[in-house]
Amino acid sequence: MTSIEKITFACNSPDRLATFWERALERDRVPLPAEPPDETDDPDHVLLAAPDDRSPPLLFKRLPKGSTEDIPIHLDLATEDRAATVARLEELGASAVEAKRERFDDRAEEWTVMEDPEGNGFCVCDRAPR
The missing domain is CATH 3.10.180.10 (2,3-Dihydroxybiphenyl 1,2-Dioxygenase, domain 1)
Incomplete structure (x- = not known):
């Protein structure tokens, strides 16, 4: 059986976008292993926990977005x-x-x-x- 492990969002500001989805879906943040510090207070990765075993966690990762021709x-x-x-x-x-x-x-x-x-x-x- 194949299942979704997590849903990853490529984004410019992981903290800002995770805050929106954290409130929208009433999820909690999950601590991630320590990352090397960057120039800002905005982490490169933020993970929101799944509220139950049937829902995938959400990962917000600082990455460039794909082409607008890609199917989102x-x-x-x-x-x-x-x-x-x-x-x-x-x-x-x-x-x-x-x-x-x-x-x-x-x-x-x-x-x-x-x-x-x-x-x-x-x-x-x-x-x-x-």
């Missing part, structure tokens, strides 16, 4: 109240890009495409009824 990997966030979640994430520094709706047979799905503070795309969708 992003997160799909499920929520009970999409509008409230989008508003909360905007308050934390995200931007709503567009809302989308797609029909699948007898049902329609809606979601909001967003960008985090560094422009990484992610979607917020309504949690499917169980």
Whole structure:
């Protein structure tokens, strides 16, 4: 079986971006082995723990971003109240890009495409009824 070990974000400021996702997903930071100090107070790596065994941890690593022609990997966030979640994430520094709706047979799905503070795309969708 293949599973996701972690989701890595290439970013300019690991601390700033990790702070956004730490608050957005209510996760905790995990201490990493000591790194050589750099010129700033911004570490080169920040790891956010998974809240359970089913979710991958998130790693924020100071790296140049890939080409805009690459297919991006992003997160799909499920929520009970999409509008409230989008508003909360905007308050934390995200931007709503567009809302989308797609029909699948007898049902329609809606979601909001967003960008985090560094422009990484992610979607917020309504949690499917169980």
